[in-house]
Every structure is written in structure tokens, then in C-alpha cells.
Amino acid sequence: MEWLPDVVLHYSKAHYYANMAIIMLLGYHAAMIIGSVACSDGERNALLTFKETAVEADSGGWLASWLVNAGSARDCCLWRGVRCNSAAAVTGLLLSNCAGLDPTDRSVLQRLHEDNALQGVLKPNVVTAMAAGLPALSRLDLGCHLFHGSIPPQIGNLTSLAYIDLSFQGQSPPLSGPLPASLWSLPNLSYLDLRYNSLQESLPDTISNSTSLSTLLLATNNL
Numbered sequence: 001m002e003w004l005p006d007v008v009l010h011y012s013k014a015h016y017y018a019n020m021a022i023i024m025l026l027g028y029h030a031a032m033i034i035g036s037v038a039c040s041d042g043e044r045n046a047l048l049t050f051k052e053t054a055v056e057a058d059s060g061g062w063l064a065s066w067l068v069n070a071g072s073a074r075d076c077c078l079w080r081g082v083r084c085n086s087a088a089a090v091t092g093l094l095l096s097n098c099a100g101l102d103p104t105d106r107s108v109l110q111r112l113h114e115d116n117a118l119q120g121v122l123k124p125n126v127v128t129a130m131a132a133g134l135p136a137l138s139r140l141d142l143g144c145h146l147f148h149g150s151i152p153p154q155i156g157n158l159t160s161l162a163y164i165d166l167s168f169q170g171q172s173p174p175l176s177g178p179l180p181a182s183l184w185s186l187p188n189l190s191y192l193d194l195r196y197n198s199l200q201e202s203l204p205d206t207i208s209n210s211t212s213l214s215t216l217l218l219a220t221n222n223l
């Protein structure tokens with residue numbers, strides 16, 4: 001059950017609000033002590049690169065807590081959708097916009113997107129920066145947003161990835177282009193959901209290179 005995106009997101013929100021409440025109660029100095037296990041500058045910078053370079057629009061305010069000068073919330077483990085392990089390494093980016101969504105009802109999907117989605121492009125240089133700055137990132141959930149363009153081959157450099165959800169990226173247009181072969185060499189990839197996009201070309205023979213993949217969801221693409 002813990003793999004279901006909306007369940008994970010609820011956990012993440014609870015984690016975020018609980019941490020914010022603790023920080024506000026204890027004040028700035030206590031936050032600096034807690035900050036001894038905060039995320040690294042490299043991780044903060046990689047996340048800020050994602051926000052500033054990949055994201056074109058954020059009408060739902062998903063990344064409003066991701067701030068350059070974040071004061072007592074400087075620790076990026078406290079930012080919305082960011083999940084860290086006990087060593088404060090960033091392990092998840094859990095920003096699913098799919099909660100409560102009936103995937104068979106495209107009109108609802110469209111409305112939700114227009115109201116509340118992150119819009120952007122996963123540019124190669126952003127993914128390269130994420131690979132360099134977020135070496136422990138194992139879950140990437142950007143389901144039901146408005147990312148368009150292609151999935152760059154550099155995604156294969158995020159070698160800790162085990163769970164990727166880039167499903168339902170709207171219709172104007174969604175993710176397109178070929179599936180990068182580098183996906184199949186991610187050593188720990190077990191869950192890949194790319195449903196309802198316009199990804200092209202047939203599945204390559206190299207898909208058999210993936211020894212860890214257990215769930216592959218590709219319905220309604222041009223594969």
C-alpha cells in the first residue's frame with residue numbers, strides 16, 4: 001500500500017506540517033540546532049534548479065515553500081513534497097496531483113490540471129543537476145501535472161530511482177518523444193508509470209536490461 005501515490009503524498013504532507021509546527025513552536029534558534037541534520041546545500045540547490053528552470057507555471061502553489069532565503073525553513077526536508085531519510089538525504093519528490101482523480105474521466109482530469117498543476121519541461125540540464133545534487137533520490141512522483149517535452153536520457157543518471165510516476169501530463173501536449181533507453185539501466189527501478197502521455201516508438205529490446213522492474217504502466221501512449 002505504501003507505494004500508492006496518494007497515500008505517500010498524505011504521509012508527506014503530514015510530515016511537512018508536523019515539522020513546520022515544531023519549528024514554529026521552538027523558534028529560530030532551536031531550528032538551527034535541528035538544522036544540524038538538515039539537507040545539504042547541494043540538495044537545496046538541485047531542488048531550486050528544478051523549481052527555477054524546469055517549472056514554467058505553478059498556479060497551485062506547490063513549490064511556494066521552496067525558497068532561496070527560507071529562514072527557519074531553510075532545511076529542504078521541510079519543503080512540500082520533499083521526503084528525506086534519517087540522515088537528511090533527499091529520497092523522494094512526492095508531488096502527485098492525482099489524488100481523488102478518476103483516470104477514466106478526462107474532463108475532470110483537464111479541469112484539475114488547469115486549476116492546480118505544475119507546468120514545465122524536464123530539461124536535460126535540470127535532470128543533470130538533479131542527478132548531481134540528489135544522489136539518494138529514489139521516488140519521483142509528478143503524476144497529473146502538465147510536464148511536456150521529452151524525458152531526457154539523463155534520467156538514467158539518477159541512479160537511485162526506484163519509483164517514477166510521470167503519468168497523466170494533460171493534453172496540450174503531454175510528454176512526448178521516445179522513451180530513453182537509459183531508463184532500463186537504472187539498477188533499482190521497480191515502478192514506472194507513464195500512462196496518458198504521447199510517448200512514441202516501440203519498446204526497445206533494451207527493456208530486457210532492466211532486472212528490477214516489476215510494474216510498468218504505459219497505457220494510452222503511442223508505443
Ligand SMILES: *[C@@H]1O[C@H](CO)[C@@H](O)[C@H](O)[C@H]1NC(C)=O
Nearest residue numbers: 128131153154155156157182
Ligand atoms: C548522464 O546521462 C547522459 C545520457 O545518458 C550521459 O551521456 C552522461 O554521460 C551522463 N552524465 C553523467 C555525469 O553520468
Ligand SMILES: *[C@@H]1O[C@H](CO)[C@@H](O)[C@H](O)[C@H]1NC(C)=O
Nearest residue numbers: 135136138159160161187188
Ligand atoms: C539499490 O538498492 C539497494 C538495496 O536497497 C541499495 O543497497 C543500493 O544502494 C541501491 N543502489 C542505488 C544505485 O541506489
Ligand SMILES: *[C@@H]1O[C@H](CO)[C@@H](O)[C@H](O)[C@H]1NC(C)=O
Nearest residue numbers: 181182183184185206208209
Ligand atoms: C543492455 O545490455 C546489453 C548487453 O547485455 C548491452 O550491450 C547494452 O549496452 C545495454 N543497454 C543499455 C541501454 O544499458
